[in-house]
Amino acid sequence: MLPPDAPRWTQVTEPDYTLYRTRPKGIRERMAGGDAPVAPPSRTPEPKQRGGKKPIKPKRVLKTVLICLAGWVALSFVLFCVSAQIRSGEGISPSADAALSHGGLPPFLPTTILVLGSDKRPKGSKEPGAAASGERSDTIMLIRLGGGQSSKLSIPRDTVVPIPGHGEDKINAAYAYGGAALSIKTISDWTGITIDHLVEIDLANFPKFIDALGGIDVKTPCVISDINGGTRNGGVSIRLKAGENHLNGKQALAFARTRHNRCVAGYDDIDRAKAQQLMLGGMRGRLFSIGAFVRLPWASWKAPQAIRTDMGAPGLLGVMTALTFSGSPPPKVMKPTGAVTLPGGGAGLTVDDSARQRAVDQFLNG
Numbered sequence: 001m002l003p004p005d006a007p008r009w010t011q012v013t014e015p016d017y018t019l020y021r022t023r024p025k026g027i028r029e030r031m032a033g034g035d036a037p038v039a040p041p042s043r044t045p046e047p048k049q050r051g052g053k054k055p056i057k058p059k060r061v062l063k064t065v066l067i068c069l070a071g072w073v074a075l076s077f078v079l080f081c082v083s084a085q086i087r088s089g090e091g092i093s094p095s096a097d098a099a100l101s102h103g104g105l106p107p108f109l110p111t112t113i114l115v116l117g118s119d120k121r122p123k124g125s126k127e128p129g130a131a132a133s134g135e136r137s138d139t140i141m142l143i144r145l146g147g148g149q150s151s152k153l154s155i156p157r158d159t160v161v162p163i164p165g166h167g168e169d170k171i172n173a174a175y176a177y178g179g180a181a182l183s184i185k186t187i188s189d190w191t192g193i194t195i196d197h198l199v200e201i202d203l204a205n206f207p208k209f210i211d212a213l214g215g216i217d218v219k220t221p222c223v224i225s226d227i228n229g230g231t232r233n234g235g236v237s238i239r240l241k242a243g244e245n246h247l248n249g250k251q252a253l254a255f256a257r258t259r260h261n262r263c264v265a266g267y268d269d270i271d272r273a274k275a276q277q278l279m280l281g282g283m284r285g286r287l288f289s290i291g292a293f294v295r296l297p298w299a300s301w302k303a304p305q306a307i308r309t310d311m312g313a314p315g316l317l318g319v320m321t322a323l324t325f326s327g328s329p330p331p332k333v334m335k336p337t338g339a340v341t342l343p344g345g346g347a348g349l350t351v352d353d354s355a356r357q358r359a360v361d362q363f364l365n366g
Contacts (some may be wrong), residue, residue, distance in 0.1 A: 072296065077317075080300035084313035087304040092198055095181035097310050099188075103196040106146030106315075107322035112193060115141040116183060117201040117256075117276075118175060137175040137183060138257060139201065139276055142193065144363060145319060150326035151366030152280065153359060154273035154333045160340055160348035161190045170348050191360050197315070200308040207249025209306035212299040214291045215248045216282035220255065220275070222263035227254055252279055270333050277331035287324050329366060334359045 091097075104111020117139030140155045157172035163186050166177050174186040180198060188195050210216060222242040228235030238254040240247075247255060256276045261267035286292050292299060304316060311319065334356065336349035351359075 072293075076296040076300040079297050080303065080317070081313040083301045084304040084316055087308075088312060090308060092180055092200060092308055092310050096179065096184060096198055099181045099184040099195075100198055100310055101194050101196050102310070103194065104146060106318040107325070108146060108318075110144055110147035110149045111196045111319075113143045113145070113197045113199055113319065114184060114187060114195045115139060115143060115199045115201065116175065116180060117203070135176060136170075136172040138172070139273075140171060140183075140187070141273070141276060141280075142187075142191075142195075142363060143280075144366065145322040145326055149366065150322075151329055151363050152277050152332060153363040154277060154331070155187070156269045156273055156334065156336065156349055158269055158347075158349050159334065159336065160342070160350055161186060164189065169342065170346075191356065193360060193364070197311055197319075198309060199311075202306055202308060203253065205302070205306045207253050209299065209302040210247070210249035210252045210283075212295060212302040213283070213286050214289075214295050215246050216252060216279065216286045217244060217246050218252075218255070218278050218282040219243060220245050220278070221261070221267075221271075223255065223258060223261050224263040225254065225258040225261050227257055247279075247282070252282075255279065270335070273333045274331040281328045284323055284328060332359070332362065332366075 116137045118135040118137050136157070138157060140157060142153045142155075144151045155171060157170065159171045160168055161171045163169050163171075163174045163177060164182065166173070171186065171190075174183045180200060184195050184198065187193070220240050220242070223238055223240040226235060226237045230237040236250070236254045236257075238251055238258065240251075240255065245251075256272070256279050258267075258275065259269055259272050261271070264271070303320070304313075309316065334351055337352045337355050338350040340348050340350050342348050
């Protein structure tokens with residue numbers, strides 16, 4: 001209490017003090033005496049799994065998987081572009097490039113591509129005719145892609161047409177007379193179709209691309225064929241059952257080149273043209289498979305090496321994108337309406353004007 005005579009405004013401040021709490025004392029504290037100040041409470045650490053690792057969460061797993069997939073696709077893209085750039089130095093001839101219109105922008109705008117596959121054998125091949133010159137085009141196929149369009153049209157190699165500067169002859173002879181450039185002009189003049197780009201198949205590297213994809217699945221007829229004398233004579237032999245078949249690169253090329261099939265009576269060049277389109281469909285179907293995605297970097301590297309073309313990496317990517325996401329129309333072949341004997345001997349096929357125009361209209365509007 002304050003003394004009676006103390007002024008009323010006198011204030012008494014309480015002294016600072018430290019709060020102590022009693023707790024069980026250790027031996028040292030008991031000997032020293034006194035209570036220790038209370039430490040501020042600390043947060044209890046979250047329990048960790050064994051080894052000190054954080055719990056695995058689904059979101060983290062999904063994020064990691066997406067990053068890996070994106071990296072896999074990016075690696076494939078880079079390999080494709082590098083391979084296409086290397087291959088650009090071995091492209092088509094300047095005369096063939098000048099014969100093209102270079103139009104279209106797949107996959108956004110439609111473009112027409114001429115695919116040619118000659119009967120030239122790979123270097124070092126033991127097949128008969130490997131050293132021969134003046135090869136002809138075994139494969140003649142028009143493909144229209146982009147802008148929502150997807151159509152294919154094969155022209156049988158024995159179709160007789162006017163070849164500029166050489167009169168009437170089989171259409172595949174244009175390649176022997178003037179290479180890809182004369183083939184482009186001959187086909188464009190005869191069909192009235194503007195050809196934007198050219199793809200020439202490299203027989204030496206095409207099987208490697210198919211193998212890089214892991215092979216392709218194709219529904220084929222029964223096939224028993226010995227190309228150029230068969231395996232025993234340095235050629236190629238192929239045996240396929242009717243129905244779904246898985247083909248490796250060597251088998252796929254042999255199937256595409258089969259013209260005489262002992263398993264099917266009357267198998268001819270028109271059937272071979274259909275087989276080539278079936279192979280293209282098999283390649284497209286393979287691109288959607290898990291196996292092809294696993295092999296994507298290898299396939300991306302091999303794809304540009306299997307062809308010679310006027311298109312660079314951006315154009316090829318556009319074509320591959322359009323091919324992948326476009327529909328798969330049934331095989332279409334320019335059907336002959338007659339036959340003729342050529343002045344130099346040998347038989348050829350003829351197509352009248354109305355049949356040719358119907359096929360062209362279906363192709364352009366397909």
